[in-house]
Amino acid sequence: MRVRIALPDGRTSEAWRRSAGCQMVREEPGLQRRPEFRPLRQSLDIAIDHYKARDFDTPLGLFANTYLQQQVRGAQLGLNPLVASYGPAPA
Numbered sequence: 001m002r003v004r005i006a007l008p009d010g011r012t013s014e015a016w017r018r019s020a021g022c023q024m025v026r027e028e029p030g031l032q033r034r035p036e037f038r039p040l041r042q043s044l045d046i047a048i049d050h051y052k053a054r055d056f057d058t059p060l061g062l063f064a065n066t067y068l069q070q071q072v073r074g075a076q077l078g079l080n081p082l083v084a085s086y087g088p089a090p091a
Contacts, residue, residue, distance in 0.1 A: 039083045046073045047087030063088050 005013045050066040050073075057065065067088065074084025 039079050040086050042077055043070075043074060043079060043084050043087035045087070046070055046077075046084070 007013075047066070047070060050069055051062050054062060054065065070087055071081060071084050074081070074087075
């Protein structure tokens with residue numbers, strides 16, 4: 001995806017970026033993990049931990065009953081709310 005950012009003073013910056021969903025690629029031996037995906041992985045791990053701690057529920061029930069916990073734990077780890085919300089998306 002091509003991303004272009006325009007600042008109020010007229011400066012622009014342009015770069016090619018992958019979407020957050022691309023972090024779900026297989027890990028190959030010797031392949032370095034990309035550090036920019038670390039917060040997304042943390043968010044996903046938080047969601048998985050919350051879901052495993054609950055009894056069986058519907059997907060919406062799991063999300064609704066753990067969303068606030070997800071945000072609190074994300075804040076404790078220094079994740080912004082948008083990144084903290086990523087965890088429940090693919091989980």
